[in-house]
Amino acid sequence: MKKIIVIGGGAAGMMAAIAAAENGHTVVLYEKNEKLGKKIYITGKGRCNVTNACDWQTFFDNIISNPKFMFSSFGAWNNQDMMDWLEAKGLRLKTERGNRVFPESDKSSDVIRTLQKELERLGVKIYLNTPVKELLLDGECCTGVVLMNGRRENADAVIVATGGISYPSTGSTGDGYRMAEQAGLKVTETSPALVPFDAVFADGRQVKELQGLSLKNISVSIYQKERLLTSAFGEMLFTHFGVSGPVLLSASSMVTGAIRRGELHMELDFKPALTEAQLDARILREFEVAKNKQLKNVMGSLLPSGVIPPVLRAASVAAEKPIHEITKAERERLVQVLKHFPMRLTGLRGYNEAIITQGGVSVREIAPATMESKKVKGLFFAGEVLDVDALTGGYNLQIAWSTGYAAGKGVE
Template sequence: MKNIAVIGAGAAGMMAAVAAAESGAKVTIYEKNEKAGKKIYITGKGRCNVTNNADTDMFFGNVCRNPKFLYSAVYAFDHDSVCDFFEKNGCHLKVERGDRVFPVSDHSSDIIGTLVRYLQRLHVKIEYKSEVTAIEYKDDTVVSITVNKKEKIPVDAVIVCTGGISYESTGSTGDGYRFARKAGHSLSQPYPSLVPLEVKEPWVKELQGLSLKNVSVKMVVCEDDKDDEKGPANKAEIKTLGVVKKDDGAAAKKKKKSKAGKSVYEGFGEMLFTHFGISGPLILTASTCYEEGIKYQIHLNLKPALTRDQLDKRLIRDFEEGNKKVFKNILGGLFPAKLIPVMINLSGIAPDKKVSEISKEERMKLINLTQDLVMTVTGTRGFNEAIVTKGGVNVKEIDSSTMESKFRKGLYFAGEVLDLDAVTGGFNLQIAWSTGHLAGLCAAAEE
């Protein structure tokens, strides 16, 4: 019977332990927090978007980096397998808009509880407040781990499921990157992803708390403006890791190749204004296309269902029906109340101007604002607000059919620690379930 250590009791770690224990291995999970699934607990605003019900081909289309690496893992344990696992173990699921899958209870704690109880039935031990501080090798083969800097424990295999460096409060502090580097692996520079964006325009703060539905967003490369350069906070965060290779000018190269006006993302859905900029599902997904060293603008269409001509005809009709009103009192049917003062100010039209006196030129400017409200991105909110980490252990150095290191026998990686990330909607958790399951199966396999 193989003795397997899993580092991290997150989604990938617990599923790796399930697969390894079901295959007959003796499994212990080492978790430095006081409980399991801290990051699972906060996903989906506490509801846990377990996976996405989209077919497998569509799943790969929503993976931002290295989707081909995931073929073996996902085809072996896809979204149907994930749903079957939870349903069979008493956690009933439901499918919502966008094929997002949630527990019927809307409580992420039920997902965690289901996993922990099943692990107990499999006699998997979870050692809490137990930080793995080193992995030891002999002849490039895993032989032991050190826990809390003092206790050395012999093992036959180690599965690293430590996550990235997003949401540090959940325990994601880059431990897996350090293990990888010491084992000879290289890393793709980690950046925050699925993260809110900061913007330059001061009027955005006036809209704090305003949520918009059925709008469209386009993120476009714009001309560099050195005066607006604001070294993003996450650069400092990256430096403190002490485990990441320099970017070697990659961002600068991308910057030179990126042409002003190029659209890198277009989407339709919901967004939210905050005290620092913008957030919400549309913006989080747009952030997956954000690259350091490149300047972007967000182009917001408040009325994407209308053509320019249709919007003009609607304004003309509204103006004719309210021709005795002033401008500020005619916009209630077009914009949310909180947005009206901002749109009036940006339009340059006097708020008390009679509607009958508004010129065609002024009307055209209002149409332009409505269908192309521009915001300048100055950076992201950094790792502490990022749902996932973009970048991580170089997947070219990992066997995609087993999740085992190509450099060290018995060393496996799964989940967010790898250079894998996807858009919002349950796809990132699916990556964790699939890679964790495959790593557990293969680590437990007898040679």
């Protein structure tokens, strides 16, 4: 039996503590907040998308950074294992669109309560409001921690599960990165990810006039100069500062490096189900039955009313122009804009609005089956503190469960 200290009471930390305690170790968990699972509480808009009920290949297809690193830990504790475990502990689950898995109650607090009950059943000692200042290191071994109040706590192993920098109000303030660097480990450059964009129209106008407008069944393509970086289909939202919504949040994780080097170009396709020729034919039909109406009054059959003014501006066609006066060239410009509406993405929003952090403790320095540092014996890392991240849909929480489980079981 060994004494194990877990730093951080989020998803990865709680799972690591449970897995270690199941192996008969004495486990102490230090959490800087006043309660466990503070970030879990707000995930999935308070409903907690605990995992994704997808197959193996789909899971890895949705990991953005270092998917191969996850082979061992996901193989040992996968999404089905997590679902079975939660249900065995009394938490009923349901699967929704996109294979997203939620508690049947739609309450993230029920997920936290299930984990906390198991921690208590296994005898894990939980200390809330207890931040850890630094690691205790003896040569190439980690021998414990120093608490913020100066007290030294010895241990046979330490598991760092402190999260990233996203949503710092939940306690994710980069503590784990500092601890990793203290131990001589490399931390890759970090960036907010799964985060909205600052954006303007192609002519530089602010997008505030469309604030609150949600668009469904559209596609976006993001370019750096002429090179296509990513494209996606789904739902988006205009905000007072730019653009958000599922397709943009996912896209943000694909372009973090590129947007640091300068603004990007985005094209919005309002009618992705139609080719340009099909869209032109549809517009001609609309025009044929409304020859004497003004263009702005006919566009309502093609677009939500709010987006009509910027579309007509981009196409350089007067909103008040009667349909029978519109030229072929103007109609062709309108088709082009509806299929390739131009916008400029000027930056990413900050960590306060980011669902996750991209970057972190370099996985090259971590043993993938156990999560132990290759340089420092007895030092383990799990969850968002690692340089592994995925798209939305429960994948990031599964990374936390899998790596947490691996770290807890990795202490021999």
